[in-house]
Amino acid sequence: MGKEEEVIINRKVVAVGGPQYTSIWEPPSRVPVMDVIIDLSIAYIVYMGDMPEDEVSTFPFHLNMLQKVFDSHTAAGSLLCSYKRSFNGFAARLTKEEAQILSRMEGVVSVFRNRKKKLHTTRSWDFIGFPQKVKRSTVESDIIIGMLDSGIWPESSSFDDKGFGPPPFKWKGTCEVSSNFTCNNKIIGAKHYQTVGDYGKSDFKSPRDSYGHGTHTASTAAGAAVGKASLSGLGHGTARGGVPSARLAVYKVCWPDCYDVDILAAFDDAIADGVDIISLSVGGFDPDNYFTNSIAIGAFHAVRKGILTSVSAGNRGPGLASVANFAPWALSVAASTIDRQFFTNIQLGDQKIYEGISVDIFDLNNRTFPLIYGGDAPNRTKGVDELSSRYCEKDSLDQNLVKGKIVLCDGFSYSFGEEAFRAGAAGAIFQGRLAGEVVDSFPLPATYLSVKHATKIYMYMNSTRNPIASIWKSREEKNRVAPYIPTFSSRGPNPVSPNILKPDLAAPGAQILAAWSPIAPISFVRGDKRREAYNIITGTSMACPHASAAATYVKSFHPTWSPAAIKSSLMTTGKSLIPMEDYLIP
Known part of the structure; x- marks a missing residue:
C-alpha cells in the first residue's frame, strides 16, 4: 500500500491568543530497524504552536474547531487527545478532506498523519573515563530525567531508593499507582499513553515495562550501582547509571510501537511536570520538515522551557543522511563501541x-x-524455493528437515534467528560482511561468521556424509581498537537542514549491560523462555541515555546553564573518533 500524501502547511500563522510564528524550517529535498510506518487508522495531529498567552483552556477551543468540520456529537467522538499543558494542539480521527479543512484554519501550523515509530534497541562508564567515584554535586538528586520509552520495572535493584529523600519541590508530576505498579523516591513519576492501537497479551495497562527496553535505558542513565550484575556470567561486574543520584520520571509511550500522538502527549506532560532532561531512544525516518515530526516538535517546546532533549540518532548506518532524529535544538546521539567484545566459536x-x-x-x-x-x-508447503530458504527468513524453512539440526544461513537474520527457532533448529550459523562490533542475542545457540569461515563450513558439509557441529558459549575479550563508530550507527548530514551537522556526538552503544524486565525475552523473540534481570543489547538506543546522563551531570554543577550551553559543553569536550566501516571479523 502506498504512502498517502501528508498535509503539510508551511506559512506564517497566528497562535490562538498568542503572537505570530514564522516558519524557520526548510522542507527537505539493522540492530532493530527504525522505519516509520503509516498507521491504517485515520488519526491526525493538529499542531498549533505555543500555548495561548492568556492561559485559557484550549480543550473547548479544540472541540470548537472540530465542530466546524463535524456536528457536535461527532466532534466529541473524533477528538483523541488535547495537548494543553506545554504546547497547543490536538489529535483527532479525520478523513483526508477534513484534515485539509483544519489545516486552513487560523492558528494551525501543520496537520499530519499519526505515524508509528519503533524503539532504536556496566563497563561503558568506566571506559569513557567516568568512574563510580567521580566528583558528584550535592544537587544531583534534585535533577529529574524524563524517560520516554517502553516503561520501567520498578522492583529492579537498579531503582532502589535507599538514601533518597522526598522528590524536589519543583516536581509537579504524578505516579499512576495501581495494583501492579508503584513509584518510590527514585522513580518519582510514571504515566502510560496509548491513544491508538491495541494492547498485546503481555502488555501491562500501566507504566510497567513488559519489553525491557525502557528499563535498560533508564538504568543506563540513572541506575543505582548493583554489584555482580551479568547476563548469565557475561559482562560480569557492577552495573550502574551515569548519575545514580538523579530522579526518574517515566513516560511509557512504546508497546513496543510508539505513536506520534502518544509521544507528543508525553512531551506535553514531561515539560509541565518539571523534568530537567528528556531522554528519548525512539525514532523513525521522517523525510519531511520539522513541522510534521513529533519528536522535533516536542523537543522544540522543551528547549523553550530550558529542557534539553537527548535523542538516539538511529540504526540505519552507514549510509549518508541516515540519521533519524535531527532537530537542531535536540542532542542527537550516535553509537560508539567500548573495550569489550564477545566471541562465539563453532x-x-x-x-x-x-x-x-x-x-x-x-x-x-x-x-x-x-x-x-x-x-x-525450503518450506514447500508455503511455496518457498531454495533461493529463499537459504536466507532463513520468515516461514521459509521446513520444520521436518531442520528440527534438531544446526542450520547454516546465508546473510544475516534481522529477525534475530526467529525462523530457525520457529522451525525447531538446535542452532544457527549466519554469515556475511558484518562489522565485528555488532553482537546480538538469539533465541537459540547461534553465531555470526565471516563469509570466508562460513564457506569452509559449507565445504565441510559437502565433503562429509554426516556433518556435525557444536556451538560454544560466548566468551568475553578486550576490544583493543575501541572506541570507534560502528557501521550500524546512522550518519549525517541532516536531511532537512544539511548545513546543521548531525549527529552531534557519540556515546557507548554497543554491548551495553543494564537492567531488564524479568518477563521480557532477552532476544526480543516471542517464545524465548529465558528471563534475566540484566541484558546486553546494542544500538543508538543505548548511546542516548549515556549522553542524557552526561548532560544531567553537567547540569548538576551548572543548574542555570541553558540547553545550548550544556550541549556545547559536551560536544566541545569530547574526543574525535574514527569510522570503522572496514573492520570485519576474521
Whole structure:
C-alpha cells in the first residue's frame, strides 16, 4: 500500500491568543530497524504552536474547531487527545478532506498523519573515563530525567531508593499507582499513553515495562550501582547509571510501537511536570520538515522551557543522511563501541574451530548436532524455493528437515534467528560482511561468521556424509581498537537542514549491560523462555541515555546553564573518533 500524501502547511500563522510564528524550517529535498510506518487508522495531529498567552483552556477551543468540520456529537467522538499543558494542539480521527479543512484554519501550523515509530534497541562508564567515584554535586538528586520509552520495572535493584529523600519541590508530576505498579523516591513519576492501537497479551495497562527496553535505558542513565550484575556470567561486574543520584520520571509511550500522538502527549506532560532532561531512544525516518515530526516538535517546546532533549540518532548506518532524529535544538546521539567484545566459536566434526560473534549464553557442553544448509530445507508447503530458504527468513524453512539440526544461513537474520527457532533448529550459523562490533542475542545457540569461515563450513558439509557441529558459549575479550563508530550507527548530514551537522556526538552503544524486565525475552523473540534481570543489547538506543546522563551531570554543577550551553559543553569536550566501516571479523 502506498504512502498517502501528508498535509503539510508551511506559512506564517497566528497562535490562538498568542503572537505570530514564522516558519524557520526548510522542507527537505539493522540492530532493530527504525522505519516509520503509516498507521491504517485515520488519526491526525493538529499542531498549533505555543500555548495561548492568556492561559485559557484550549480543550473547548479544540472541540470548537472540530465542530466546524463535524456536528457536535461527532466532534466529541473524533477528538483523541488535547495537548494543553506545554504546547497547543490536538489529535483527532479525520478523513483526508477534513484534515485539509483544519489545516486552513487560523492558528494551525501543520496537520499530519499519526505515524508509528519503533524503539532504536556496566563497563561503558568506566571506559569513557567516568568512574563510580567521580566528583558528584550535592544537587544531583534534585535533577529529574524524563524517560520516554517502553516503561520501567520498578522492583529492579537498579531503582532502589535507599538514601533518597522526598522528590524536589519543583516536581509537579504524578505516579499512576495501581495494583501492579508503584513509584518510590527514585522513580518519582510514571504515566502510560496509548491513544491508538491495541494492547498485546503481555502488555501491562500501566507504566510497567513488559519489553525491557525502557528499563535498560533508564538504568543506563540513572541506575543505582548493583554489584555482580551479568547476563548469565557475561559482562560480569557492577552495573550502574551515569548519575545514580538523579530522579526518574517515566513516560511509557512504546508497546513496543510508539505513536506520534502518544509521544507528543508525553512531551506535553514531561515539560509541565518539571523534568530537567528528556531522554528519548525512539525514532523513525521522517523525510519531511520539522513541522510534521513529533519528536522535533516536542523537543522544540522543551528547549523553550530550558529542557534539553537527548535523542538516539538511529540504526540505519552507514549510509549518508541516515540519521533519524535531527532537530537542531535536540542532542542527537550516535553509537560508539567500548573495550569489550564477545566471541562465539563453532567446532566441526573434524575438530576445526571457527570464531564468530554473538551473545550466546547457551551451554551445549560440547554436544554436537547434524548440520543442514538453509537452501536444502525450503518450506514447500508455503511455496518457498531454495533461493529463499537459504536466507532463513520468515516461514521459509521446513520444520521436518531442520528440527534438531544446526542450520547454516546465508546473510544475516534481522529477525534475530526467529525462523530457525520457529522451525525447531538446535542452532544457527549466519554469515556475511558484518562489522565485528555488532553482537546480538538469539533465541537459540547461534553465531555470526565471516563469509570466508562460513564457506569452509559449507565445504565441510559437502565433503562429509554426516556433518556435525557444536556451538560454544560466548566468551568475553578486550576490544583493543575501541572506541570507534560502528557501521550500524546512522550518519549525517541532516536531511532537512544539511548545513546543521548531525549527529552531534557519540556515546557507548554497543554491548551495553543494564537492567531488564524479568518477563521480557532477552532476544526480543516471542517464545524465548529465558528471563534475566540484566541484558546486553546494542544500538543508538543505548548511546542516548549515556549522553542524557552526561548532560544531567553537567547540569548538576551548572543548574542555570541553558540547553545550548550544556550541549556545547559536551560536544566541545569530547574526543574525535574514527569510522570503522572496514573492520570485519576474521
